[in-house]
Amino acid sequence: MKLCDIHLRDPFVFAEDGVYYLYGTRRGFDARAVPWQGLDVYTSTDLVEWSEPFECFTRPSDFWADRDFFAPEVYKYNGAYYMFASFRSETHLRCSQILKSDSPKGPFLPFTDGPITPDGWVCLDATFYVDEDGTPWTAFCHEWTQIGNGTIDVMPLKKDLSAPAGESRVILRAGDADWAHSLIDPNGNNFVTDGPFFRKGKNGKLYLLWSGFHASPQYRYVQALAISDSGSILGPWRHAKEFIYDDDGGHGMIFDGIDGKSYLILHSPNVNPNERPRLFMITETDDGFELGERIG
DSSP, X not given: OOGGGOOEEEEEEEEETTEEEEEEEESOOOTTXXXXXXXXXXXXXXXXXXXXXXXXXXXXXXXXXXXXXXXEEEEEETTEEEEEEEEEOSSSOOEEEEEEESSTTOOOEEOSSSOOSOTTOOEEEEEEEEOTTXXXXXXXXXXXXXXXXXXXXXXXXXXXXXXXXXXOEEEEXXXXXXXXXXXXXXXXXXXXXXXXXXXEOTTSOEEEEEEEEEXXXXXXXXXXXXXXXXXXXXXXXXXXXXXXXXXSOEEEXXXXXXXXXXXXXXXXXXXXXXXXXXXXXXXXXXXXXXXXXXXX
16 A cells, blocks of 8 residues: 555554554544544555554453544553553543553553543543653643643653653643634634644754644644753743644654654645645754655
């Protein structure tokens, strides 16, 4: 399969031992569709040819969620593989939970005792970051559907990732970006945050990739960037002047290839059922990133 053949939102790539593993939100995410209850992985050795999907997480019969299996991300930590993903049920608000496996191909099984995002919050798109002191953190979106002006919050985790180790703190509000477009009501306070992802720069700065909606020249989904000049996950954070990608695509992440080059993957367009993973070479600049050649 080529990337153009893969119907996937929120793509995430993990690379190890010469193999790339591609995860994401399955097609048919529309809430009006019959809920699907699994997550897939595709593999490649060259970023061009990809395998057929393999189900790496199958919903256990006693799992609390039965819909909205969103945005899986996989990280190797202390010798095991941890998946951060979002879920929902008819009786439980959307939130994020950690799964675990002995292999990047799975099977992943629930690891934490239920969701890790705050109880009573509508959250999604949890990600993972370990700071220079070795402290593990998760970051997630507190959704605009609940609070209007969507935020990105960070929260420390216990060393074994089994539970939060402290309270969550807001590091970014979507409406603070001067380019942000209010969803549904142009005069209202409905600003979207999607897909946080951290990348430590060679210059010591910490970069936060995230997505929202841009008002001009026309309403579209964008891959935005925020910058912590201190290198701390707690900031302070400032919004970059330029988008990484502004052609109706986002929820991206950066990974290092087997070839020593760096890549950005995101989905575009942001319209069901046309979204596909898009892969680009990317280089770090003094204050962000520059998009290069598209791959595949």
